[in-house]
Amino acid sequence: MGMHLCLELLATSIQQLHDLAHIVTSPVSTPTEIEVKNISLKKAILALQSSLTELETSQRSVAGELDRYRELFDFAPDGYFVTDVNGDITEANFAATLMFGFHIIGKNLANFVYPSYKDQFQNLIEQLQRGQNIKSLDFRMRFPTGQPFDASFKIISIRALDGKVTGMRWWVQDITQRKQEVEKLQQSHQRLEIRVAEMNAKLNLMDRQIRVEREEQRRISRSLARNEAKLRAIMQHSSDIVNILDIDTTIHYCSPAIIKALGYMPEDMIDKKFVKFIHPEDLPNFQSFLTQSVDEMSVSTPIVMRYQHSNGNWVYLESLCCNLLQDPNVQGLVINSRDITERKRAESALQESKIRLDAITSSMPAIIYRLVMNPDGSISMPFISDGLVDLLGIAPRYILSNPYELIDFVHPEDLDQFKALIKGGFDKLANFRHEFRIITISGEVKWVQNIARYYLTESGKPIADGICIDISEKGEAELSLQRTNELLKAVIKSVPVAIDIINPEGKILLCNAAAEKLFALDTLIMGYPNATQVPEFQTAILDTLAGSPLDRVHMDIEIRDGSWLSISMSTVLVHDSNGQIIGVLRIIEELGDRNAQNTSLNGLSMEPLRSSALVPLGAEAIANVSSINANTLIIQYQTGQRNFAGLNLRGAYLAKVELPQVDFSGVALNGSNCSHTNFQYANMRGADLRGANLQYADLKWADLRGADLRGADLRGADTKGSITDESNFRGALLSIN
Structure with a gap:
């Protein structure tokens, strides 16, 4: 207010000075005009003096206000400073010096900005230089010690009369504590919201649990009613006999199943002694069974005893006892019994069958066995017949305890094949038949034939059932046959007559030295087509395959060197053991050279x-x-x-x-x-x-x-x-x- 008044007085004084100057410079010609001019000049001087007096008074008032504002500026709690357009500090109050140091005049404000915010601050200075109005902004600054703090700036641009920015006034507040309090308040608010959410979740959970418990109670009530009806129906239609006995075996309850099993009516059994119907030979076992059931508060082990039918026959029953003497709802011994007469008969028949099977397997000249692949990959042998004694000379019990000892009896030359077939059988679950040699406990070598079937049980366990037969005579015969075949091949190779075997495709399967020499086969590979190069030979092979073998048929053939040769050829079909045709055996005998004569079609001269x-x-x-x-x-x-x-x-x-x-x-x-x-x-x-x-x-x-x-x-x-x-x-x- 004082500054505004001072400016008005100053303007008035200036106007008065202009008026005074006008009076002084105005021309006068007469003494009257001079007197009037002097009077006006005196009045103007007095008015100017009065204005100057008021201006001086106003100036003192403004100076006082300026001192007060300077005091407020210096001792304000927030920092205040003035910078030029580049951000260099020209003025700063005491609070600003506390923030940034006592010697900040002339320094650029960017020096006090935290390093990570300097680019952002530089962008701010450039925006202010371009005349943009930015009223407030938060920055991360740092104290002279280097410690960062959060500051809030309010910025006022200083403009010249032409509107150009010449500087900026900055009001800065340290809001570190405030931000920390805000963050704490936000964290507290978040924790409170979490607690509220947790409480709501707990309340919702409790509400759901209450509803579930109520529904469960209703379900249990319905289930109890159904179970009671179901139990009643089961007791009415179950094939197991249920008796509730007193400690002295007096029957207090008997289920309707006794009608079908033993021919008694349930009501006729009430208040009768249970032991009255048991076979005398089974009474001692039943007494021990009953004593054990009374002493132990649990389900007993099963007992088999004979019970008298209403028609006088004895029926096998398997019984279990549960001690419910302490149960207020029962107060008795609950005995469950079922008729196992048919099972006992089946067990007797099975035992007789086992005895017969043992007798058969022990008398067979072979070994019957079973192998089982365990989960760990090991092999066990739950069964092997007594034929092992005759074959190897050892008792089956030694092998049952350690099946891998059988490997020691396999001939070393056949051992790898034996192991591979066993592994392949369990891997492929197929049927295998193979022959190998074994060495008995006495050192004798025998040939055996093993026939095994590999399969999976219902539980998924790999099992092999097999039989091992002594075929030593057959094995020796095959070896003898092999030696005979080798001897025969050697004889064929050495005879001077050309002999070879040709398969139906015209490939050479076997030939001797004479045939190699005759047909120059030394550079040919066995098994490749060579036999049909000569048309006469092709016709002879086809005729033999068609059922017309040659018997010493004379013919003239042209051999590789271009000369002609007279030969005598005989052919015969060769079959394998199954009657399948292997090929044609040719026996060719040289009759000597002769001049080439085309005595018949294609050089063939055959008997009619x-x-x-x-x-x-x-x-x-x-x-x-x-x-x-x-x-x-x-x-x-x-x-x-x-x-x-x-x-x-x-x-x-x-x-x-x-x-x-x-x-x-x-x-x-x-x-x-x-x-x-x-x-x-x-x-x-x-x-x-x-x-x-x-x-x-x-x-x-x-x-x-x-x-x-x-x-x-x-x-x-x-x-x-x-x-x-x-x-x-x-x-x-x-x-x-």
Whole structure:
């Protein structure tokens, strides 16, 4: 207020000075005007003096107020300072010096900002320089000691007359304690909210528990009512007899099950002695059973005794006793009994069967055993028959205690295979049959055959049941046969006549030195196709496979060096033990060299065919033979025959042959060569075409239902319109259009 008055007086004085200057400078010409000018000048001077007096008085008042404001400024509790536009401190009160130090004038305010807030503070200075109004802001500052504190700033920009910012006034408060109190208050509020939430949760939980308990009480009441009705129904219809006895065996309650089991009415048993109906020989056991039940307040162990039926017969009962003498609701001995007469009969029959089985196993010339795989991976043997004594010379009880001792009796050369088969049996759970050697306790070597079945029980436990048979005679015979075969091979190798065995595919299975020399087989690998390089040999092999073996047939062949050789060839089919064809045995004897003469087709000079080798025309005649020569079949077809059903044509050479509408149902053509052959509309139902070469064969509209085409080569074959229902193409090479 004083400052405003002082400014008004100052303005008035200035105006008076202007008026005085005007009076002085105004021109006068007459003495009157001069006198008037002097009077006006005196009045103006007096007015100016009066204004100066008031201005001086006002100035003293303003100075007093300024001192008071300076005192308030210096001793204000909050920091106050003035900075230029760059933030350099130009004025500061005492509170500000306490915050930032006594020598802060001229220092930049940024020096007192906490390091992590300096970038933010610099942005604030730049905003204030641009003239933005920022009234208040919180910052993290630091004392001269480096200790941080939280400060709240109120900022007023100092502007020039043109509005440009020339400085800033800062009012700062230390709000560290206030923030701490706010944080504490917030934490207290959060804890209070948590406690309130916990109390609400507890109240809700208690409310739910009360409701659950009430519902549980109602459920228990309903359950008790149902259980009571259920117990009553069970007692009425249970097959177990329930008796409640006094300490002297007087019957106070008897369930209706006694009617079916023993033929008595329940009401007739009341107040009678329980021991009256027990077999005399079982009374001592029952007395001990009853004494034990009275002494122990628990369920007794079962006892089996005979009880007299109403018809006079004795019935086996298994009984349990529960001592409820102290139970106020019962006050008696509760005996549960069930009829086990049929079980006793079954146990007797089982015992008799076991005795018979033991007698059979002990008399058998073999070992019967059972192996069990335990959870830890070990193997136990719960049973092994007495045949072990005859086979190994040791008693079964030694092996039952440690089954792994059996491994010591297995021949060392067969031990790895034996272990692998046992492990594989438990892993795959399959049936195994294998033969190996054992060494008895006396050192004798025996051959045995082990047949075992591995399976899982209902509980999931792996078990193996097996029988081990002494086959020493068979084993020795097989060894003798093996030695004989080796001797036979050695003899074949050493004879001067060329001998070899060719399989139906034309591969060499065996040949001696003479054959190697004759056909220059030293650079060839056994098992690869070589036998059909000479057309004459191919025809001979196919004829033999078709059932027409050669017997010393003379022929001339061209060998690798280009010369011709006369030979005599005999062939015979070789079968395995199951009657399956292995191949063709050829015995070739050299007759000497001769000049190449084409005495017959393809250089073949064979003895005339016997009439028995020809197949007569007619369907009935064809059906009565089991095999036929491939060339003969082609001749028969060309003469009009079509029915060749059921024939054996294994390994036949029927390449590039016209056989449309032929009846090959059930024919064995496995391993045959039928490439580029015309089988249009052919009946080949159920034909055996395993491994047959049917490349580029014409099978349009052929009936192949049920045919076995496993491993057949059908690449390029035309099967348009063919019927292949129930045919087996497993492993076949297909390129079907």
